[in-house]
Amino acid sequence: MTDTPTTGRRFVLAARPDGLPKESDFRLEEVAIGAPGPGQILTRNHYVSLDPAIRGWLDDRPSYLPPVALGDAVRASTVGTVIASGVDRFKPGDWVMGLNAIEEYSLVTPNAYMHPIDVSQVPSPTLYLSAMGAVGLTAWFGVSEVMQPQAGQTLLVSGAAGAVGSCVGQLAKLRGTRVVGIAGGADKCRKLIDHFGFDAAIDYRGKDVEALSADIAAACPEGIDLVYENVGGICLDATLLHINHYARIILCGLISEYNGESYGARNIWQLIVKTATMRGYLVSEFVDRFPEGSKAIAALIAEGKLRFDEHVEKGIDNAYPAFMRLFDGSNRGKMILDLS
Amino acid sequence: MTDTPTTGRRFVLAARPDGLPKESDFRLEEVAIGAPGPGQILTRNHYVSLDPAIRGWLDDRPSYLPPVALGDAVRASTVGTVIASGVDRFKPGDWVMGLNAIEEYSLVTPNAYMHPIDVSQVPSPTLYLSAMGAVGLTAWFGVSEVMQPQAGQTLLVSGAAGAVGSCVGQLAKLRGTRVVGIAGGADKCRKLIDHFGFDAAIDYRGKDVEALSADIAAACPEGIDLVYENVGGICLDATLLHINHYARIILCGLISEYNGESYGARNIWQLIVKTATMRGYLVSEFVDRFPEGSKAIAALIAEGKLRFDEHVEKGIDNAYPAFMRLFDGSNRGKMILDLS
Structure with missing residues (x-):
């Protein structure tokens, strides 16, 4: 994780879906990874959260976030580590969570959604995408x-x-x-x-x-x-x-x-x-209070008062079938894609 | 208005409308008028308010009021005078407003909607069915x-x-x-x-x-x-x-x-x-404050700050075409049927 990568794969929107997304509405691309400039960070995304909301972002219509542009990687919440940083508060090796994309590496300017996470406190970093994440x-x-x-x-x-x-x-x-x-x-x-x-x-x-x-x-x-x-x-x-x-x-x-x-x-x-x-x-109404919410949920899970199932599929080449499980109901818990 | 009537006409629901009400869904009936027993009053209804909400009451489905029963006069707000009374607070000759029916006379037990009105304060009693009424x-x-x-x-x-x-x-x-x-x-x-x-x-x-x-x-x-x-x-x-x-x-x-x-x-x-x-x-949320609301509206009208148009049609035999004006948009103001 310490070597700066030169290329990474991205799950890209190739065409706007008409109804249920088809496999041909997406493509995998391998792209060169740039180095972060001032104000930017480069992350290695280990886990991606696959959510029904993503479907809405693929349409070209007014919403709470701009539509995913054709040719861009599909927007999604991710958990990963900082590889290189042009921002003081993010150091290489830090675990972070953010609203990035279904891609192995993200070169981004951190926004309100990007924040450090403490993976030592949880059984798996995926919890930040499930019980302690947006869901x-x-x-x-x-x-x-x-x-x-x-x-x-x-x-x-x-x-x-x-x-x-x-x-x-x-x-x-x-x-x-x-x-x-x-x-x-x-x-x-x-x-x-x-x-x-x-x-x-x-x-x-x-x-x-x-x-x-x-x-x-x-x-x-x-x-x-x-x-x-x-x-x-x-x-x-x-x-x-x-x-x-x-x-x-x-x-x-x-x-x-x-x-x-x-x-x-x-x-x-x-x-x-x-x-x-x-x-x-929309949970974004409470973005300022996310740490408080994550803490409360983690406590309930630790006390055995709250059950939260995850369904993890492996590999960015499984992004499409894993995403589609949300719509045929075949997922058996919070749908997560493991890119590590 | 002082002679006790023996018969009166009622606009009765004959069949439940399927879609837009047809003339055959209703019929005019002439029925005998009884004398009020204790707790009842007999009113001569001079004006009837025709409202879109009436359409909802004709269907047999759960709503905020029970459906109009087949064979009953169609429910509507009315303004009229008390003819005979078995209730102390209503005297013959009093003007009253109530949720009665499209009928010339109503023999009813006064409920929360039945209340006396002061017609000396307004240019026309119809105002109690329009600006100062439910609408x-x-x-x-x-x-x-x-x-x-x-x-x-x-x-x-x-x-x-x-x-x-x-x-x-x-x-x-x-x-x-x-x-x-x-x-x-x-x-x-x-x-x-x-x-x-x-x-x-x-x-x-x-x-x-x-x-x-x-x-x-x-x-x-x-x-x-x-x-x-x-x-x-x-x-x-x-x-x-x-x-x-x-x-x-x-x-x-x-x-x-x-x-x-x-x-x-x-x-x-x-x-x-x-x-x-x-x-x-639903305006019924504020039923306890109707007098306050009527007073406020009457004041705005008197000050020339509020315009309220009425469209009055005459005669109970015009109940059906007058009601239907609400759905083809040909009414030119609050739809009122004049039964006097």
């Missing part, structure tokens, strides 16, 4: 700050077996909230109850809005006070039919809508008749 | 309590030429907010600017989401901070593309969605990327 922080601030669930309330989480959803459900359970999860398939539903401690689980596979609505009614006999929405589409529409007065819906993701024609939310009239609120949420 | 109150509490627009902000109002929309825009203008309205047709758009004092107006007619989006971008060069949504469908979708960070959308109505297959809100992903909030709103 865990999304769940942490989503629950502790945005949602603030109470004992006696019912929370419905969609995408509940996913990295954010499973963490949200566990954090809400720790506050005494009744937690119901929606997930795809019997295995994931069993895991929600046996592994993550949810009170009830609903399998959305093969169901239309009516069938899903009936399942939600059965699992939430007192209605729904809080929704943590990761999915959208028919999940959200069926959910809206069962919200209580003054319900709050935290809109964190819409993974069912990211690839192709939007189904649309057809039951938002329920927001009116229940005087309910739907609030979009 | 004006919806705008008043929507602006003063829920939305609280500020100077320097941009507010987009859909259904802006409608009774609620035109009032919302004027109330926001009084607070120094920049107000842009969306309405159907050049005449209504001209009226928004010349008559109601809006800063800009956009004609949605014949436009798809892209064309409407381009118009909104031109009319809101600094983006949209607040949305008062009465319409839904492509209006809401085009609007969502131009909201600013932390924008707040007050969801008051979805008139484009009330008749037939829902188009769905396909751009709610913008709520996430802009960390924006969409809040359903």
Whole structure:
């Protein structure tokens, strides 16, 4: 890790995906690595976080971050080590986390997302991309700050077996909230109850809005006070039919809508008749408090109060199939690509 | 008005509408009028408020009020006089307002919505169904309590030429907010600017989401901070593309969605990327403060600071065509049916 490299591979956006990304929408490139100028650092990225949000960055439309440019490496959070530095506060050998790209080396000007991490405190550096990274922080601030669930309330989480959803459900359970999860398939539903401690689980596979609505009614006999929405589409529409007065819906993701024609939310009239609120949420609202959140999550994990599964695939040449697991639901935990 | 009547006509729900209501979904009935028992009053309804919300009450689905039963007179707000009373606080001859039905006489047990009104203070009793009624109150509490627009902000109002929309825009203008309205047709758009004092107006007619989006971008060069949504469908979708960070959308109505297959809100992903909030709103949240709101609106009208147009049609036999004007946009103000 101390030799300055001359070339590195990057997972590049070759074409804007139309619907579900195809393998030909990307290409692997081997490029020369430059030396950092003043204000820049060069990192060796060991692990990459593969998240549904990446899909949104591939479209050429207004969003909270600019679209990934054609020919650029695909944006992603990474954990790695500093190889060379033109910035005082980053020294060669330091472990850092940042919003970089799916590439072996990044030559970047550190922004607010780039910060040193202490890997000696955790069983694996990958924790900074999962429980202590954007995903865990999304769940942490989503629950502790945005949602603030109470004992006696019912929370419905969609995408509940996913990295954010499973963490949200566990954090809400720790506050005494009744937690119901929606997930795809019997295995994931069993895991929600046996592994993550949810009170009830609903399998959305093969169901239309009516069938899903009936399942939600059965699992939430007192209605729904809080929704943590990761999915959208028919999940959200069926959910809206069962919200209580003054319900709050935290809109964190819409993974069912990211690839192709939007189904649309057809039951938002329920927001009116229940005087309910739907609030979009991005973890970047709390960027100043990330260290506090990571610390809180690490403590819960150390105490055995929070489970966080990782699914690690190896090698940048597996970037495409690993990314696609997020959309067919075949990942078995937070999706991480190991580039080391 | 002092003779106790023996029969009265009622506008009855004959069948649940599928999409746009047909004339055959209703029928006029002449029924015997009973005398009020203890706790009941008999009213002669002189004016009926025809509102988009009525459409929602005709469907057999969960809502904030039970569906109108087949064979019952269609629910509506009315202004009239007490004919006979079994309740101490209501005397024969008193003017009252209530949530009754489209019928010449109502025999009812007064609920929280039934209250005496002082018609000597207003140019016409119809004001209690328009500016000082549910419509004006919806705008008043929507602006003063829920939305609280500020100077320097941009507010987009859909259904802006409608009774609620035109009032919302004027109330926001009084607070120094920049107000842009969306309405159907050049005449209504001209009226928004010349008559109601809006800063800009956009004609949605014949436009798809892209064309409407381009118009909104031109009319809101600094983006949209607040949305008062009465319409839904492509209006809401085009609007969502131009909201600013932390924008707040007050969801008051979805008139484009009330008749037939829902188009769905396909751009709610913008709520996430802009960390924006969409809040359903019903004026009934503020039922305890209706007298305060009516007084405030009456004062603004008396001072010439607020314009409120009424469109009055005569006779219960015109209930159907008058109601349908709400959906083809041919009403020229708050739609009122005169039964006197």
